[in-house]
Amino acid sequence: MYKVLLVDDEELDLEGMRRFIPWSDLNMVVRGSVNNALSACDIIEKEDIDILVSDVNMPYMSGLELARIALERKPSIRIIFVSGYQEFSYVQQALSLKAYSYVLKPMNDSELVSSLLKAKRDLDEEIKQREVETAYQEMIPIVKSDILIRLLEREDSDDSEALAKQMVSYGLDRMHWPVRVAVIELDNLPWEQAGGMSSQRETTRKFLQHVQDSVLALGIVTWCKLSSQRIALLLEEAESDAMVRDLVDRIRRQLPATVTAGIGGTAKGPDDLQASHRQAVEAVEGKMFLGKGTVIKYEDVRAEPAMLDARMLDERMKSLLAAMEDYELVRICDELDKWFDSVKRLRSRFTVHNMSSYIIWKLDQYLSSKDEDLFELLGMEMQHLDILMQFETVNDIRGWLVRRMFEISEKLYEKANSKDSKFIRSVISFIKEHMSENITIRDIAQHFSFSPSHIGYLIKEKSGHTFNELLVQLRMEKACELLKQPGMKIYEVADQVGYRYLPYFSRQFKEKFGITPLEYRKRESE
Known part of the structure; x- marks a missing residue:
């Protein structure tokens, strides 16, 4: 509602205006009614x-003097004079003060209402004009941002002539070339510190707010929001490095998370901006290998990626699994460090994620061979492995794997040193010592001083396999080792693992591995 002040030294006129004018219907409220100008x-x-x-x-003090003071205080105030004086001098002075109306006493209520409505319409129009102007001013940064995004990400199909005109319209043509594109990105919180979605949204909101405050404080004019966690800036080449470091430092002091910046190559004109932007994005994504919370130049990440020897990776994987099996935590760290030192040289996010998945796959295979379940040991579902795709740096991935492999190694160690595990290891040891013989469950029972039925129950209870299943598994594992030795005949391998009839050995081998012993030997020798 519009606020109205009534001033008249005649109390009856003042009370009449206050009581008989339908103020609420006019969308007005009387904020004061006084009998003097002071x-x-x-x-x-x-x-x-x-x-x-x-x-x-x-x-x-006259009403004319009061009007002058009110106009100095608020130039947009609307003034209506009421008076019993008709002298031209009064009317002339009132008009000079841009009075909306000069109502003569005795007043007709409808005449005053008409003057009030005129003032209201004018105020309504002024508010609309202010809203349009405000909306226009608010749109300018949005349009500028949109033009800048189109310049940075434009395709060949974009209308270059139209973009050039828009650049001129919004002052983007007055940039001092050469420039560099810088991309600043909000880093994800470390996985062990990350909160819920609401916490992440709040951090993102603060990031964008602090970016806006900081670019204004530094006088940076040309910038745009690329996403909720990433912004781009155009900076003069000479000051780009210092300006980005200052900006990153300002933002970082206000947030619980770090920010990483990437600086692209030199752009000598608008046509070079797309390449500089692409290089800045490549630089900021270089945090995968160079670490986050830093300023990275394109020159630091453009080196050609190295190649990895697949056999070397396989050997390192074996060493890593051996360290985990032996519960050597320091060695686990050392082996993972060697692994990731090699992976860092690849400079490829896709390859790093593939290598991480490869480690999980080999770990799952290894645990399956020991009748263990990877996800049961970790207490997690398979879909939770998606976290590996969300990590932003090699060190984040390494840290997660170290912790998980520590957990697995500790649980395997605890199981291996339990009373049940010692019994099964004794049974397995006896079977391996007598594998070439025609060993039966009676032989096991006699050795451990149990009845055949009871020893069969214990083996099933402690290992999850029947005696015959455990015997076949151990024989097949030993057969695989012997088949890798080129000097041994297949019938000799069969004899060494307790099979006197070669076709029966071949049939069981194929049931277990899906290929014959000969096919296995050929595959392993390639």
């Missing part, structure tokens, strides 16, 4: 008055 000045100082209705001739 009291009116006090109200004008305290209240944001929109319409002043004042008598002209009053003691101590």
Whole structure:
């Protein structure tokens, strides 16, 4: 509602205006009604008055003087004079003060209402114009941002002539070339510190707010939001490095998370901006290998990626699994360090994620061979491995794997040193020692001083396999080792693992591995 101040030294006229004018219907509210101009000045100082209705001739200070003071205080105030004086001099002075109306006493209520409505329509129009102007001013940064995004990410199909005109319209043509594109990205919180979605959204909101505050403080004009966690800036080449470091430092001091910046190559004109932007993105994504929370130049990440020897990786994987099996935690760290030192040289996010998946796959295979379940040991579902794709740096992935492999190694160690595990290891040891013989469950029972039925129950209970299943598994594992030795005949391998009839050995081998012993030997020798 519009705020109205009534001023008249005649109490009856003042009370009549207050009581008989339908103020609420006019969308107005009377914020004060006083009988002298001095009291009116006090109200004008305290209240944001929109319409002043004042008598002209009053003691101590006239309505004309009051109007001048009110206009100095608020030039947009609307003034309506009410007076019993018709002299031209009064009317002339009122008009010079841009009064909306000069209503003569005795007043007709409808005449005053008409003057008030005129003032209201004018105020309504002024508000609309201000809203349009505000919306226009708010749109300028958005349009500038959109033009900049199109310049940075434009395709061949974009209208270059139209973009050039828009650059001129919004002052982007006045940039001092050469420039560099810088991309600043909010890093994800470490996985062990990350909160829920609401916490992440709040951090993102703060990031964008602090970016806006910081670029204004530094006088950076040309910047745009690429996503909720990434912004781009155009900076003069000479000051780009220092400016980005200052900006990153300002933002980082305000957030619980770090930010990483990437600086692209030199752009000598608008046509080079797309390449500089692409290089800045490549630089900021270089945090996968160079670490986050830093400023990375394109020159630091453009080196050709190295190649990895697949056999070397396989050997390192075997060493890593051996360290885990032996519960050597320091060695686990050392082996993973060697692995990731090699992976860092690849400079490929896709390859790093593939290598991480390869480690998980080999770990799952290894544990399956020991009748263990990877996800059961970790207490997690398979889909939770998606976290590996979300990590931003090699060190994040390494840290997660170290912790998980520590957990697995500890649980395997605890199981291996339990009473049940010692019994099964004794059974396996006896079977391996007598594998070439025609060993039966009676032989096992006699060795451990149990009845055949009881020893069969214990083996099933402690290992999850029947005696025959455990015997076949151990024989097939030994057969695989012997088949890798080129000097041994297949029938000799069969004899060494307790099979006197070669076709039966071949049939069981194929049931277990899906290929014959001969096919296995050929595959392993390639």
